[in-house]
Amino acid sequence: MENSYRCPACQSQHSVAADRMFDGRLIFRCSRCKVCAIVPQQPSADEAYLDFLDKYESGGAASADDLRLLMEQEKIVRPKKEIDAFLKSAKAEGDPLLEGIMRSEQDFIVDLRTMEEPPPEYGSPVEGLPVDPAISQVLAGKGIEKLYKFQEDAVKKILQGRDVVVTAPTASGKTEAFCIPVLEKIGEVILRDGPLRKDKGVIRAIFVYPTKALSRDQLPKIRELAEPLGVRAAVLDGDTPDAERSRFLEHLPDILVTNFDVLHYHMMHRTTFSRSLHTARFLIVDEAHVYTGVFGANVHHIIKRLERLAGTMQIVAASATLPNAGEFCRVLFGRKMEVVQGRGRRGRIHLAIIFPSLRSRRSLTMDLVKASAEEKHRTIAFSGSHLGAELTAFYAARQGVSIRVHRAGLTAKARAEVEAMFKSGQLSAISATPTLELGLDIGDVDAIVSNIVPVNRLVQRIGRAARRGQQGYAFLALGNDPISQYYKSHPDDYLSDQEHAYTDPENPFVMEYQVLAMACDRAISMVESKPVWDTLQKLISKGMITSANNRFSADLRRAREYLKEYSIRGIGSRVDIKLAGKIVGDRSLPQALEELHSNAVYFLAGRRYRVKELHFEKNRQPFAELEVLPGDYPYYTKALTDEWPSIIEVYERKKVFGIEVAYCSLKIDKKVLGYANIEIGQEVAQGKKVLFEKPLEFEFMTKGFVFRAPHPLGESSKADDEEYVQMSGFHASEHVVIEGSAMITGGASQDLGGISLGSSGLIFVYDGSVGGNGASKALYDRLDRAFGRALSILSECPCRSESGCPRCTYSYRCGNNNEYLHKPAAIEVMRRIAGGEATEIGEEIAGERALV
Incomplete structure (x- = not known):
């Protein structure tokens, strides 16, 4: 803060200045006599200074020697004796990295614990496996005398013909768990069917990975097991050169390694390659947890289309640990999946959970990355968005850290270059989005710095570190947001909140594209048409599909042109x-x-x-x-938006406490009105506004839910200021319900939007993707927990600002620049909900101003 004031203790002029905390409070301190005090935020610095004078006169100020005690009492930092206890318990006294980080005067250390998992339980010797002796010999050649128990369980279930999902951390042996039984079954098929088209070869299994880079990274591991048995494996994807593609088609491999984008394209174009898929009997889907939202909805339908060509296949999935793996895979694959759970093997890892009290999360992340790099620890810093990863690299590079960005949206060549540089030691750090949660081999990693994610995803990221058995470090950098504020006070809840993957195969836009692609693959029979009848009629009305002789055929030229720009990883233009x-x-x-x-x-x-x-x-x-x-x-910039919802169809209704909630299809009319300039280094949720002369406009269909929040000031209040308080209270309530629900739904808040309609109390929460992605349904199903958590976040945040702060009511996605927020009114709204006050949605929603 630029203002400086006279010290009431030593009378020095201009010696007192104030530092603003992220919860809005200020720390006043004198540079000479060191008198200090913490005061609530006021409309102006001068008013806050008067509060400081009052504190001094009433004996509420402290000396510099007492500043640490004052900060401990206000839970800005941990008491030294508690830090000492943390380090002693973790046997980390004297560790130069942890000592420096744990004793910071800017952060609150929420927790420090040592993660020392026992090695996975061993199963039977490989000689005792019910597989061909040649497979046992291959494993023995790799130095594997026994499988882990979870691997053995998976092998036996897959050999019995069951559909299985294997969940375990990165580098825990999932590849062996599905490769061994699939290779055995391929051998059985070869014996049963004979050398079908021996000169050309036959595809017997399809191994699918979410990225081309991961396919190529895993191919050597598959070949290491397959080739000694005479089983060929090869990659075919968009990066396969023409000459290699020709050789592939001339002699098909037993195992095809590819991605769903390739299968989608070739099936709808009826290529030579697509005709070779009909012999496949096994579908292996690795990293299945990636197929959430719209991507997962497309994958669901692509698998159905694939089975139209190949017949019903045995499906084996592998995934990071998910608490709802069975439920999610049942939706994704459209069938019941048996779950086999395993655990990984790694060295001893210190996990520190840190809350940035006097600075931004990004500033904390910078210090963590820099400190780790200075100690020669090879580090990955994870962010939750493209912008977050870019800003982390931008700031860290300014501080002299050798760091590069790894994220989706960069070219495959650029990502491969970053991976190679890190693996060779040319980089000390990578700033990544969740792309590096996948099983790419990037060499040794010593430390992980992570944004806030569900604990099972954090464990997946931590699985990257200490694979050689060395000491590893993991730092969870909490942020200046509502859920971080909650976990500061409730760390045990963080360690129990796990991700629930979600997808929505009934997305009408996905179905329209996928049913059209299905008709391109092969004409749809009358029997096949029943589950997709309504979608077929839409396509017929658009002239994309014609009906004749009890079959539905695509106009291939028009259909393929329509599908040309369609991405299975997103929807729309x-x-x-x-x-x-x-x-x-x-x-x-x-x-x-x-x-x-x-x-x-x-x-x-x-x-x-x-x-x-x-x-x-x-x-x-x-x-x-x-x-x-x-x-x-x-x-940098943040858009200012205005949105208006219209309910198209209500799917279901329920009561949460006394609140009526409806899950429905929605039309969202969206306008970008302008933008706010956010100053680099000033990590605030507001900025200077610039408005366009003509807004950008776009409308889209999606899914979401709506409820009417109780009025905080009573139904009869009509005064303009009371109406403003109500409107702002509902807006703040909408923010905290979404932002505070992140871990309850497994991070779904990133895929959600929200709208509060003025003083009506109507609050809409919707999927941010065209057609819907399942995120709002995940929150709808757990809305009672979200309401309870929202009340805790609002009530426990120490800020005294009427509008709240980034740690309770602000949202970094707010299209209104975080204006029109009222924290006390939001607290009353959430208390009335928790107290069981009844509301109904009603019919009248027009004429209100929307806040997003």
Whole structure:
């Protein structure tokens, strides 16, 4: 804070200054006599200074020697004796990395614990496995005398023909768990069917990975087991060169390694390759937890289409640990899956959970990465978004850390270069999105710095570290957000909140594209048409499909043109990103409008660009032109939006406490009104606003739920200021219900949007993807817990600002620049909900101002 004041103790002029905390409070302290005090936020610095004077006169101020005690009492930092106890319990006294981090004067150490898992339980010797002796010999050649118990259980169930999902951390042996029985069964098929088309070969199993990089990373491991048995495995994907593709088709492998994008494309184009899929008897889906939301909905239908060509296949999935693995895989694959759980093997890891009291999460992350790098620990810093990963690398590089970005949206070549540099030791750190949660081999990792994610995903990330048995470190950097504030006070809840994966195969837009692709694969019979009858009628009305002789056939030219731009990883139109006339990336709508509007600052591979112009006209492929920004440009941007919901159809209703809640299909009319400039280094949720002369407009269909919150000031209040308080209380309630629910739903808040309709009390929470992604349903199913947690977050946050702060009522996704928020009213709303006050949604929703 720039203001400086006279000290009431030593009378020095301009010696007192104030530091603002993220919860809105201020610490006043004198640079000379060191008198200090913590005061609530006030509308102006002068008013806060008067509070400081009052504290001094009443004996509430402290001396510099007491500042640490004052900060301990206010739970800004942990008492030293508790830090000593943490380090002693973890046997980490004297550890240079932990000593420096744990004794920071800027953070509250929530927890420190040592993770020392016992090794997985062993099963029978490999010679006792019910498999061909040749397989046992291959395992013995790899030095494997016994399988782990979970591997043996998986092998036996798969050999019995069951559909199985194996859940275990990264590098725990999942590949052997599904490769061994599948190789045995391929041998049985070869013996039974004979050398079908021996000269050409036959695809007998399809191994699917979510990325091309992971397919190529895993191929050597598959071949190591398969080739000694005379079983061929090969990759075919979008990066396969033409010459290699021709050799592949001339002599098909027994095991095809690919991705769902390739299967989708070739089936709907009826290629030579697609016709070779009909002999496949086994489908192996690794990293199944990746197929959530819209991506998972598409995968569900692609598997159904694949089985139209190949017949019913045995499905084996492998996944990171999920508490709802059986339920999720039943939805994803459309059948019951038996779950086999395993655990990984790694060295001793110290896990520290840290809350940044006097700074931003990003500042904390920077110090963690820098401190780790200075101690020569090879580090991965995980962020939850493209922007977060880019900013982490941007700031860390400024501090001299050798770091690069690894995220989706970069070219495969750029990501491979980062992986190779890290593996060879040329980089000391990587700033990554969840792309590196997958099983890519990037060499030794000593330390993990993670944003807040469900604990089972944190364990998955930690599985990256200490694989050689060395001492490892994991740091969970909590943030300046409602859920972090909650976990600061309730760390045990964090350790029990696990991710619940979700997807929605009934997404009507996914179904429309996938049923059309299904008709391109092969005409749809009358029997097959029954489950997709309504979708077929829509496609017939659009002229995409015709009906004749009890069969539904696609107009292939029109259908393939319609499907040409469709991505199974998203829905709807995209905005191309161009730099110097070349396409360097793209983003899907509606998110693209918020990131690529004119004058938006866009991060790409660690550099910042400005959107020179967004071309967004009808009947034309939209694109954004980028221009390079100078390195000292002081801002990045956040869009200002306005949204209006319309209920199309109600699917179901229920009561949560006394609140009526309806899950429904929605139409969202979205406008981007302008943007706010956020100053680099000032990690706040508000900024200086710039409004467009003509807003950008877009409408889309999705799914979500609606409820009417109780009025905090009573039904009869009509005064304008009371109406403002109500409106702002509902807006704050909408924020905290979404932001505070993240771990209850497994991080689904990232995929959600919210709207509160003025003073009506109507609050909408919806899927941020066109057509829906299942996130709002995950929250709808657990809304009672979300309401309870929202009340705890609001009540326990120590901020005294009427509007609240980033740790309770603010949302970093707020389209209103976090204005129109009222924390006391939101507390009353949530108390009335928890107290069982009854409300009904009603019919009248027009005429209110929406807050998002």
